[in-house]
Amino acid sequence: MTNASDRLRTGILGASGYTGAELIRLLARHPRVALSALTGDRMAGKRLGEVFPHLGHLDLPMLTKIEDVKWDALDVVYCALPHGTTQEVVAALPAHLKIIDLSADFRLSDVAVYAKWYGHAHQAPAAQKEAVYGLTELKRAEIARARLVANPGCYPTSAQLPLVPLLEAKQISADDIIIDAKSGVSGAGRGAKEANLFAEVTEGIHAYGVANHRHMPEIEQGLTEAAGRPVVVNFTPHLVPMSRGILSSIYVRLAGGASADDLRATLAKRYAGEAFVRVLPAGAVPHTRHVRGSNHCLMAVAADRIPGRAIVLSVIDNLVKGAAGQAIQNMNLVCGFAETTSLEQEPLFP
Amino acid sequence: MTNASDRLRTGILGASGYTGAELIRLLARHPRVALSALTGDRMAGKRLGEVFPHLGHLDLPMLTKIEDVKWDALDVVYCALPHGTTQEVVAALPAHLKIIDLSADFRLSDVAVYAKWYGHAHQAPAAQKEAVYGLTELKRAEIARARLVANPGCYPTSAQLPLVPLLEAKQISADDIIIDAKSGVSGAGRGAKEANLFAEVTEGIHAYGVANHRHMPEIEQGLTEAAGRPVVVNFTPHLVPMSRGILSSIYVRLAGGASADDLRATLAKRYAGEAFVRVLPAGAVPHTRHVRGSNHCLMAVAADRIPGRAIVLSVIDNLVKGAAGQAIQNMNLVCGFAETTSLEQEPLFP
Amino acid sequence: MTNASDRLRTGILGASGYTGAELIRLLARHPRVALSALTGDRMAGKRLGEVFPHLGHLDLPMLTKIEDVKWDALDVVYCALPHGTTQEVVAALPAHLKIIDLSADFRLSDVAVYAKWYGHAHQAPAAQKEAVYGLTELKRAEIARARLVANPGCYPTSAQLPLVPLLEAKQISADDIIIDAKSGVSGAGRGAKEANLFAEVTEGIHAYGVANHRHMPEIEQGLTEAAGRPVVVNFTPHLVPMSRGILSSIYVRLAGGASADDLRATLAKRYAGEAFVRVLPAGAVPHTRHVRGSNHCLMAVAADRIPGRAIVLSVIDNLVKGAAGQAIQNMNLVCGFAETTSLEQEPLFP
């Protein structure tokens, strides 16, 4: 047991959404974190157990409006607010706060790209300059020095973890990357939308956001950096009748004489020693259900029947490694804690 | 109402599997069909309602062993037997019978390719020569003259319906076709296998048969014929937590100066007037749940963000257009009935 | 094929909800119905295929606002409008129209009971007097003479079909009826509500509306009439992660010396010859998936281990026998068509 004085006073802005609930689930047992403030504007004045009964046994502060938070009484803030609303909030936060932002607002380093994809000028360009992109395994050193971490999107996490090392190794072509991604429904949040009703989602599958999903520029930004030249990808997300999980099936053209086995070896070497990333042996395929509820990423590589091509498969839990788990991993780095703290749960199967 | 004498005496071999049940569901109201014999070896002696309670209200013959069928009392036979067991059965059937085979046994015209993928020599090479591949919209004339129809696989149907016209039009490259397919679980049949248990399938997705699924040579056979030269494809199937439905997300490279709009126009023209194939307007995406329980195939085309590439989406119900429905469509052709007879049901949604 | 002049000009008010879509699915092939008007206020001006892509192949009128309907051009109207809004609409309809109302507005014959459960006075008490409760198998004669049919609720249909004959036969006690009902999510409609999101419903079950669901007075009204004295029941609905289906597990105390076998015999006799109701033999249990997509009701009776008690199980598809199917069955009666017309589809399984 840790003394209260050893714990960072931590706030979660947007605690009434799925990402907020997942942060609380994972942080509830963190030995160095005290959950001191929870906001949820529409739910202000309610106990968290009314909004998320599965957490009703925890002793937590009431939900408040964001303007009622006492920032001086906090050390760390997680922002789990809707995309587009976070910029002004973050710009107004006092300088002593460490910030882990789970929205898309600070992920694109070029505010012109942001403006193009989101249809309005970025509202906090100064903060944007300070933000570090929080793909933990690939940006560990920068994250450890950051005050503001832009936590990656779920799809971009699942795509970049395998692709960045392969592009850096020049073992795949940068011009022919096809990412067919499949996601559970929780990625769409808890907002009441017809498209996400049970009867609209169960017993079927479909593509959406074809050739224009907002995670595309985030993926391209990371791959462009890895390749050292502009990368344009095919990214086609699909909605699967499941709550959690992302599978990215990635089709790549081999380069530099590499084989599928070479790709697997590159990834295995890059992620050797990582607590959360595991490269499967030849012949094994990852299932999203193998990582459910955990911060794990599993990946695999197979040769294609088309000569000179390979298939890369990558799975994460979109709410954990794709959101709350990676956010905590980043906070652990920012605050100097062991990176795996509070993220040790095994996956839940079945 | 039709007189008994106007009805073809019809047998279903393998009526105790999902495909057999689906044939019965659809044929039960066919005005020119009398279901005269049903076999199900392990279930011989049972009423169909014991095996499939949802059909328990129908007045049907008992399930028998295949050796107890009186072939002289039949005009038409559907074979819904397991792959590999059908060849010898079909070879032994009397010549007066029309045969619609739903197994994979007669789909590959080259018995050497069969031997390679199935690991044993074909047992009925003479019958194989006679077999007509039953992709109805693309082989209508040959099917109408056939005695033995090899009904296509579910994946191959969903992939070839959009790809064959595009290859014939030389609007896509034959060297770079990536078929990321997603299927419901009923495609795996009713056999008791751990991998298909509810708790193994729900709330997750995974690829399987990566680069070695047996539907691959069937797809390549059709595309090779369309392209006029050997075609090798990437075909990567995935198992989705749903009972029915196949979505093929197909990534193609444009050829001959064609655009995505050109591809859509080609498909729209080719399938204009078809009762069961519908090409969606630009911007629309097909869901598998839009065709559930029906013989429909919906397809769509979108431009890729990678210059010179396009995305083709195609959905069917694997048990209907991917199996029993197309089989009946073919029987209607073989027997001279209106092609849509008994296939008029609307999709069931939600 | 039927001539246009043989077809009743039919309108569906509220065609943009699940019940409306289901009416269209089933009526699309009705030989005596022409779908002449479809309303959907928020969707006015759209084609039905934009709202329900699974019906996009049908040649149907555009969705309009209800005030734009030309009542003189219609013979029959289905009202699939939200509860509470239907009374004023129906009161204003011209007298030549036959009306099948699928809302709850005209189901309670006593407007005082309506006011108590719905919290406001009934807005069309005169029309209420005219309304006939449309539980087809039990009210056939009255329905055939009706102009306005109040189509029963889904839960009340599943509960009353088995219970009314047993109460009339005085084989069960009227004082101790416990109805534990389980429903799919489509019963809650297509409105965007957090509680019906996929991620809120999948992989779990819960009771709701405990001891105060609005279908309770409807059930009690029917049972009171059958028993000849006031009946109060336990009715506890549960939400199941499935789109369609209702299972009512009903726990009864035997009366008059009857056994479970006697109950089964009473039901079998009562429903002998019915096209849509089937009483299963001892030992069999009905699954909701055995009736999916069909107008069937399956029921079973088992002895309880508690002496003097029995268990009655009843399943329907909530959107068919529990809504659109029974509505069409009633329209067929009202209009003098064969009762099963357009309702012949077999259940869809798996």
Add this chain to the structure above:
Amino acid sequence: MTNASDRLRTGILGASGYTGAELIRLLARHPRVALSALTGDRMAGKRLGEVFPHLGHLDLPMLTKIEDVKWDALDVVYCALPHGTTQEVVAALPAHLKIIDLSADFRLSDVAVYAKWYGHAHQAPAAQKEAVYGLTELKRAEIARARLVANPGCYPTSAQLPLVPLLEAKQISADDIIIDAKSGVSGAGRGAKEANLFAEVTEGIHAYGVANHRHMPEIEQGLTEAAGRPVVVNFTPHLVPMSRGILSSIYVRLAGGASADDLRATLAKRYAGEAFVRVLPAGAVPHTRHVRGSNHCLMAVAADRIPGRAIVLSVIDNLVKGAAGQAIQNMNLVCGFAETTSLEQEPLFP
């Protein structure tokens, strides 16, 4: 971090089933447990990660046959073997071992009742005498002194936790207890059976084992002890399309002038201070998804509309509080560890 010497050398017999996997998931971080032996007869020689890939990152012993276990090298054994096979195994275990048996073999204290329900004589009547029934919250003292704990069944846990205190308080009648239970599919185990295939279970619900499920005598044994006289119950289990979770909806007759509020107060008092049992306030209903993956039990009480009756609702995760979690809770008691050790995970939602 704990030294190896502080850890109990622990074996899991039957580690290749769902219950075995769940034990490993929960024990993997137990500070006083070393997983020293895992058996799985059909899987002997495999690594656990081949059988359960979600646990592939753990450093665990290979799966062996049960006859290859070195009992001297173990301190504690969990038996997660199939029902009926455990008796002889347990009878042969050396006396120094603490045993937590998760099968049904030692749950019925009267071997005559066992013989009646299981159709054969009990094979280890001496061990049966020693066994303590492990319903932790109700048998804590006896469990703490036990060498052999018979871990309760999932349904019996969910039913007895609320019913035993109410019967002891004489606030409900012992003659009229109706338990309508709903379970996820994992309760049926990982064996390949047609009835548990995805396509057989999804999108539907049905009762099974009506009036003859083997958990009935276990429930009646506990309630008989609580009531002080023989109790016969209605117990009707239903299969729900979900992997995990049990909801028992229990219909009771009030006794001794008690009200529903009194029942709730009795339960709240009885379980005050319990880490895993929570009685919800009036008006709240428990969802199985609120306890998923956790050792929690939530319960609620509501007044019935039938005078003199009440409704009791209780939820658990069948694999945790209904199996592996309670087993660990019992082991903690038996071994003198804090009862909640290794069971602190929050529920996983969505």
